[in-house]
Amino acid sequence: MIHLSAFQIFLLLTVLKIAVVLVITLTAVAYTVLLERKVLGRMQNRWGPSRVGPFGLLQPLADGIKLFLKEDLMPLAVERPLFVAAPVIALACALISISMVPFGAETTYQGVDLFQIANINVGLLIILGVTSIGVYGIALSGWSSNNKYSLFGSLRSTAQVISYELALGLSLVGVILRAGSLSLRDIVNSQSAHGARSWNIFGGLQIVGFFIYLMAAYAETNRSPFDLPEAESELVAGYHTEYSSMKFAMFFMAEYANMITVACVATLLFFGGASSPFGHLTDHLFATGFIHAVLPIFWFVFKVFSFILLYIWVRATLPRFRYDQLMGFGWKFLLPLAMVNILATALVLAFRS
Amino acid sequence: MQIALFTIFGLLAVIAALNMLLQRHPINSALSLVVVMMSLAVLYWSLGAEFLAAAQIIVYAGAVMVLFVFVVMLLNAGEEQRTKGSKIASIAGFPGAAAIFCLLTFIFLKNRAALGNTQLSGLYNGAESNLTRIAHALFTNLLLPFEVTSVLVLVAILGAVVLARKEL
Amino acid sequence: MQTHYIWQYIPLVLQILVALAMAGGMVAASFFIGKHKRTKVKLGAYECGMDPVGDARGRFSVKFYMVAMLFILFDVEAVFIMPWAVIYRQLHTITGQRLFGFWEMVVYLGFVAVGLFYVWKKGILDWTNTSSRGDL
Helix, strand or coil, X not given: CCCCCHHHHHHHHHHHHHHHHHHHHHHHHHHHHHHHHHHHHHHCCCCCCCCCCHHHCCHHXXXXXXXXXXXXXXXXXXXXXXXXXXXXXHHHHHHHHHHHCCCCCCCEECCEECCCCCCCCCXXXXXXXXXXXXXXXXXHHHHHHCCHHHHHHHHHHHHHHHHHHHHHHHHCHHHHHHHCCCCHHHHHHCCCCCHHHHCCCCCCCCHHHHHHXXXXXXXXXXXXXXXXXXXXXXXXXXXXXXXXXXXXXXXXXXXXXXXXXXXXXXXXXXXXXXXXXXXXXXXXXXXXXXXXXXXXXXXXXHHHHHHHHHHHHHHHHCCCCCHHHHHHHHHHHHHHHHXXXXXXXXXXXXXXX | CHHHXXXXXXXXXXXXXXXXXXXXXXXXXXXXXXXXXXXXXXHHHHCCXXXXXXXXXXXXXXXXXXXXXXXXXXXXXXXXXXCCCCXXXXXXXXXXXXXXXXXXXXXXXXXXXXHCCCCHHHCEECCCCHHHHHHHHHHCCCHHHHHHHHHHHHHHHHHHHHHHCCCC | CCEXXXXXXXXXXXHHHHXXXXXXXXXHHHHHHXXXXXXXXXXXXXXXCCXXXXXXXXXXXXXXXXXXXHHHHHHHHHHHHHHHHHHHHXXXXXXXXXXXHHHHHHHHHHHHHHHHHXXXXXXXXXXXXXXXXXXX
């Protein structure tokens, strides 16, 4: 057996974690698309994809191969370097945030946490920072395409994303107040005392904060009912009108990866992350080893999955906002509400402790 | 390690800043400025100021530069015309810049002992993080400056509204 | 557990590198795998099959500028709130007053709220033509 130093073990495990998490994320992205098409189909009383493989399960694979083989068009009017850089920025930013997410109970092996890639003191700020860099992907794609639909789409989208980023950031403050830390692991630990009773949404009285977060997150990811940037009936496809082949797919993947990240963050901040809703009541049943380590991951995935289903359900249910309603909703309703929520949470916490 | 980081990202910042000046197209200039901001964030980070680095990314790279890019996109600012540059700028500018550079170097070298020294390898994440210490200082001793920033934000909001008005 | 400051960030740096490499790799792969058959019509800007009129470099409503400007200002405010939220539960032991931190934030958010209210009343947050008051 080769003897490895602590640093080498750390590095090796980190690379392994990144590889596993990225593979799972990308698979999840592909199957979220399939899930969305299936569920939307059933909600509209049709089948959804059903031809490729059993129950259409190989559809994402077929789509991927198709997109890879498509012609990679580069229209003459585009600003070349930025046109190429935009999807790279969008996808990379979507994939970076996932490294902050603790997706299981703290389980260390040789001093390395197995179920979280990077546990950083200012983790939450880094997620916000990466999100704010992600805006460039949208803004640059529209501008560099030199196409009117793209430009309108990207303008709308950028304005929408930055407006809702404020409400998003402020809605998290209630959670930080309770946890007293920006590290996601600490935030999850602050909710782990009594199962569902101590989750932020119930015990932390963050139900208002949660709804602000949910609305802002839908807008942030350009999802229905806030999908104006890609309003098909007016803007063709919005900021990615001129993109083809894999570059188009990258925007698509970025959207779904962002959706998954947002669902993960909602789970971590408001629903206790990987902790079980029954708290320690069921601990004695699975006191040992493997199940004890894996069960939290099951809860985490279950919660994230519920959020994604909610996303799809909302898309099937609600009509699209009008642009003035969208901006009004963000600035005149969510933002003041988030401020009030901060003060109310602070007041309650001051008298509780 | 620290020296290497400083050299790489300090150089990157300087090169990106020069690139910003030399680029003809405003969007390219604005994007070079993003690179400058990010390199500065790495420099802050290498001094152990992780909160400052994150704030730098969120506020400067994220918010301020989005405004720049946005405005450039909105104003339809095309390629700049290359002009010869004013005489005063070259007469006063270069010596002025050199003087400021010398002054800053002098001050920093003179007060080197008082400035302290951070070793990246010596930093640990214990019970008290950098963030807690900043927060502690900001919300007890430096409370007045903190509250004044809110007034500053208010004034800036008024300024923005006035600037955007049709008639001044 | 005590960990090195740098160790915390190495995974993040790796993740950034891997994500960038992956995204860059996809762009390159699709460029090399897909076949290229250029025609003039195909490479023109897409305008629903019509010949493109002009280019997409126009000037737009100043409202977009206002949104970006206000975003900066409120973003600065949000960043300042984060350290407050982190230290809030310790503030009453540090200062000895239970509501010290609370009033700090009431004053701070009060000023910001005045700004928001002003912008609101000026009609800058209205995006319909009928309800805007002609200031913009």
